[in-house]
Amino acid sequence: MKNIGLYIHVPFCKTVCPYCDFYKVRCTGNEQKRAEYIESVKRELLKQKKGLASREVDTIYFGGGTPSSLSSKDFREIFSAIHSSFNVSKDAEITVEMNPSSEIESLAKTLSELGVNRVSFGMQSSVDTERKMLGRLSDSDRVLECLEIIRDAGILNISIDLMLGVPGQTRESLLSSLEFIKQTEVPHVSAYMLKLEEGTNFYNRFSSGKLILPTEDETVELYNMTCDYLEGIGLHQYEISNFAKPSYESHHNLKYWHCEEYLGIGPSAHSFVNGKRMFYEADLDEFISSPTLVEDGEGGSPSERLMLALRLSEGYTGPLLDDALKKAKSLSNYLTVKEVGEGIYNLRLNRNGFLISNYIISELI
Amino acid sequence: MIFLSDYKKNIRNFSIIAHIDHGKSTLADRLLELTGSVAKRDMTEQLLDNMDLERERGITIKAHAVKLDYKAEDGETYELNLIDTPGHVDFNYEVSRSLAACEGAVLIVDATQGIEAQTLANTYLALDHDLEICPVINKIDLPAADPERVSAEVEDVIGLPCEDAPRVSAKTGENVGAVLEQIVKEIPAPGGDETAPLKALIFDSIYDSYKGVIVYVRVVDGQIKAGDTMRMMATGAEFTVVEVGYMRATSMEPVDVLKAGEVGYITASIKTVSEARVGDTVTLATNPASEALPGYRKVNPMVFCGVYPADGADYESLKEALAKLQLNDAALSFEPETSGALGFGFRCGFLGLLHLEIIQERLEREYDLDLVTTIPSVIYKIHLNGGEVVEIDNPSNYPDPGTINYAEEPITNAHIYAPPDYVGPIMDLCQERRGVFKDMQYLAADRVDIHYELPLNEIIYDFFDVLKSRTRGYASFDYEIMGYERSDLVKLDVLLNGDQVDALSFIIHSDKAYNKARKIAEKLKDNIPRQLFEIPIQMAIGGKVIARETVKAMRKDVLAKCYGGDITRKKKLLEKQKEGKKRMRQFGSVEVPQEAFMAVLKLDD
Numbered sequence: 001m002k003n004i005g006l007y008i009h010v011p012f013c014k015t016v017c018p019y020c021d022f023y024k025v026r027c028t029g030n031e032q033k034r035a036e037y038i039e040s041v042k043r044e045l046l047k048q049k050k051g052l053a054s055r056e057v058d059t060i061y062f063g064g065g066t067p068s069s070l071s072s073k074d075f076r077e078i079f080s081a082i083h084s085s086f087n088v089s090k091d092a093e094i095t096v097e098m099n100p101s102s103e104i105e106s107l108a109k110t111l112s113e114l115g116v117n118r119v120s121f122g123m124q125s126s127v128d129t130e131r132k133m134l135g136r137l138s139d140s141d142r143v144l145e146c147l148e149i150i151r152d153a154g155i156l157n158i159s160i161d162l163m164l165g166v167p168g169q170t171r172e173s174l175l176s177s178l179e180f181i182k183q184t185e186v187p188h189v190s191a192y193m194l195k196l197e198e199g200t201n202f203y204n205r206f207s208s209g210k211l212i213l214p215t216e217d218e219t220v221e222l223y224n225m226t227c228d229y230l231e232g233i234g235l236h237q238y239e240i241s242n243f244a245k246p247s248y249e250s251h252h253n254l255k256y257w258h259c260e261e262y263l264g265i266g267p268s269a270h271s272f273v274n275g276k277r278m279f280y281e282a283d284l285d286e287f288i289s290s291p292t293l294v295e296d297g298e299g300g301s302p303s304e305r306l307m308l309a310l311r312l313s314e315g316y317t318g319p320l321l322d323d324a325l326k327k328a329k330s331l332s333n334y335l336t337v338k339e340v341g342e343g344i345y346n347l348r349l350n351r352n353g354f355l356i357s358n359y360i361i362s363e364l365i
Numbered sequence: 366m367i368f369l370s371d372y373k374k375n376i377r378n379f380s381i382i383a384h385i386d387h388g389k390s391t392l393a394d395r396l397l398e399l400t401g402s403v404a405k406r407d408m409t410e411q412l413l414d415n416m417d418l419e420r421e422r423g424i425t426i427k428a429h430a431v432k433l434d435y436k437a438e439d440g441e442t443y444e445l446n447l448i449d450t451p452g453h454v455d456f457n458y459e460v461s462r463s464l465a466a467c468e469g470a471v472l473i474v475d476a477t478q479g480i481e482a483q484t485l486a487n488t489y490l491a492l493d494h495d496l497e498i499c500p501v502i503n504k505i506d507l508p509a510a511d512p513e514r515v516s517a518e519v520e521d522v523i524g525l526p527c528e529d530a531p532r533v534s535a536k537t538g539e540n541v542g543a544v545l546e547q548i549v550k551e552i553p554a555p556g557g558d559e560t561a562p563l564k565a566l567i568f569d570s571i572y573d574s575y576k577g578v579i580v581y582v583r584v585v586d587g588q589i590k591a592g593d594t595m596r597m598m599a600t601g602a603e604f605t606v607v608e609v610g611y612m613r614a615t616s617m618e619p620v621d622v623l624k625a626g627e628v629g630y631i632t633a634s635i636k637t638v639s640e641a642r643v644g645d646t647v648t649l650a651t652n653p654a655s656e657a658l659p660g661y662r663k664v665n666p667m668v669f670c671g672v673y674p675a676d677g678a679d680y681e682s683l684k685e686a687l688a689k690l691q692l693n694d695a696a697l698s699f700e701p702e703t704s705g706a707l708g709f710g711f712r713c714g715f716l717g718l719l720h721l722e723i724i725q726e727r728l729e730r731e732y733d734l735d736l737v738t739t740i741p742s743v744i745y746k747i748h749l750n751g752g753e754v755v756e757i758d759n760p761s762n763y764p765d766p767g768t769i770n771y772a773e774e775p776i777t778n779a780h781i782y783a784p785p786d787y788v789g790p791i792m793d794l795c796q797e798r799r800g801v802f803k804d805m806q807y808l809a810a811d812r813v814d815i816h817y818e819l820p821l822n823e824i825i826y827d828f829f830d831v832l833k834s835r836t837r838g839y840a841s842f843d844y845e846i847m848g849y850e851r852s853d854l855v856k857l858d859v860l861l862n863g864d865q866v867d868a869l870s871f872i873i874h875s876d877k878a879y880n881k882a883r884k885i886a887e888k889l890k891d892n893i894p895r896q897l898f899e900i901p902i903q904m905a906i907g908g909k910v911i912a913r914e915t916v917k918a919m920r921k922d923v924l925a926k927c928y929g930g931d932i933t934r935k936k937k938l939l940e941k942q943k944e945g946k947k948r949m950r951q952f953g954s955v956e957v958p959q960e961a962f963m964a965v966l967k968l969d970d
Contacts, residue, residue, distance in 0.1 A: 007930060164925075192925040192926055193921070193923065193925040194925075195924065195925055195926070216895075216920055216921050217917075217920060219921060220920045220921050223921075240923060240925065241925045241926070256930055256932065262930055264930050269930070270930035270931045270932070270933075271930065272930065272932070277932060277933055279931070296933050297933065299932065303936075304932060304936060307935070307936060307939060308932065333897075352920075354923065355920060355921050355922070355923055356897075356919055356920070356921065356922045356923065357922070357923050357924075358922040358923055358924060358938075358939060358942060359897075359919065359922045359942075361939050362939045362940075362942040362943040362946065363943075363946075365939060365940070365943065
């Protein structure tokens, strides 16, 4: 059997960022819940291993929420449950999302000892006015300090999150974020274009005209500029929003795009296991009292593979229906089509194609 | 013969009238419950509004009726007939027929809001029909309720004494019993002579696939029973009565005979509701009444638009659906038409814009059809140079301007009722709509009747909505067609990427063409999604471009994040996008969503 990824969703945050629509609750007032949550994660790991007996875990990813809001003791307990439930590969990629406002000093060392070898760092911007707008409490000096602490603990594979199209962002301010990233010499960057999600503070403020965002055309400029800059410093684009030095691509995220399987634990976490997609409801209390995996249909259909693989620079390789092939060929400004075997095609979006990938994918599926 | 009319003394026929959201349907629900007409477990909210659309919009579209048995405090059992009424200017005629079937009306006023536009408009309509009005102050459970202030307002403004008006909460049921007592005490028993020739007023009719058309009537004089040969006095059509009976809340209750003063139904194997028109008088062929009840009007469609299936394969389904809706809606007309851009569809006629929207929604919801509708039009009379006159209700058929001698458009006699504070904004609006001021009368110190002649094509789009917003809902509006007048009309065309879109053309007064063209171009720009190439939008009269906008090429349509492992969510988003594309119409190389049509159609000034 193929290896599997493991995702742990940590739904706690000290403060709630105004653009975020991932499932989370505030830490304050939920201390008791946190202990119960840890217990539930441990129980679920034991329970879910059953269908996965012989499969090795080769990526682990702690996302959130704010995983670094957990204590060293919490992490120890979760890791011990992981190891007693699963075979974790020796060279597994183990990532924890962190951000500079958390208690990094006390955590970094423990995490390193527990085998964490990758950190995804939620910087978003190095420009303090933009950071403030995004609800980040610390300044860019603190960012540098945190990166030092993480490296001192022995974790060198660091990814920095950069947000594009945020309020007030200009070519100049983006350039200073990019130069900041260059200076940190991190081997991986995720550059996400801000998307307004219903129910978030940004969405509500934008809808009522109280928030001004860069226009579509301006955001496209910012994206192009980012791609050019990062390629220029040796971080090649391997996905719409992801850039890495060779061999530093995120193995865990590649599983999503390669339509490979993963087990997700925690409220709102999604799984793709034994051909089936499943999830836990986004409800911490339910996850604590009666965690249930809700079935979400079969996964891995040809259209799903196409949809996911087209996000990657390497593109999609596989069979195509006649209609889709015809459509793809008519969109030659945005993608290349190559026949690589009999009836097997490789489809790759170029940068303009990436930018309108929803449009293109919806044409092809 | 006193014993004969004895049965009438315990009958009460009434409507409930109110401003929208003042609690009409909720009170009706409580009355049904209190009289034991509906078991609590069968109670769905707003039982009388049994179309989904009605519940959602909070408006009553078709009239309904129900008979309630009520044992009053005086020990007698009364037969209460509640006749529900629609509440929109498109259906004013139907309201007036429902009220004509009653002796009284319960007027609900919201204890937090007081008198609103429809409170007044409906009260005046009820007074026109000499109804006894029983005010009821509702929503006393709300913290902001001020029943004393609102009572005083009703006394001052409408002149109805309110010291005995029940203060109730229809929501909680508090004191609703007092409303029933008030109905029994205040509303007079019906008159009429059951020995005279039959005269029964049709106030509604519905199509039932088992019984055929069920005709709702108020018997004014005479009586009717199964086996009689009935005659519709307006159309002359005759039918053999199969069954008569009472409308109960959840069923029909057949009876031997319906007599003067009563409200009930008649079935007679009638095939379409157009044979049993609202307002017509039913009499008997053997002993006909010498004249019909007053007030009948044949309801003719006044607004026309093209209705096309989004998917051409649905043409037959659309045809069947329209035929089914027509069984129940005498005011709906349709005939086949074709459009270069839209393919095969139907030219449909409606009472007004709300009627149009309702039919469109019902087609989409109840028959699961995806539709594209064109800009509504009235009927224009075009006098050609040769002396010939053509009637045009579809801009596509507009003759070559060179062949036109002159054109005429329908003009309405319009009355707007509002408090005097709003006379200024109302007159401004009517001027903007090419209205000709006729006169203005004070109906009371706080109520004016403003009379204008307004072209029908100026009021079919959005007049009522704009009127309501400029008068904060205090104005009400009624109109009737008075005839045709000469007018300087032009046909305005839309070109997308150089191709004319026939379905978006419309006919307009030349003074307004430039302004309208600019606005339509802007609306289209905002509602046509960016596509892979730049799209010029041009507005033209007879080939001359008078306005232009551009939809820029699409540059960004991407999900930056993949929502963690939530692949299903992403897949659903893309599938929805694909669905959305399917709903779009291809014009040359340009895809236009239905919303763009609707946006042009809803264009306000």
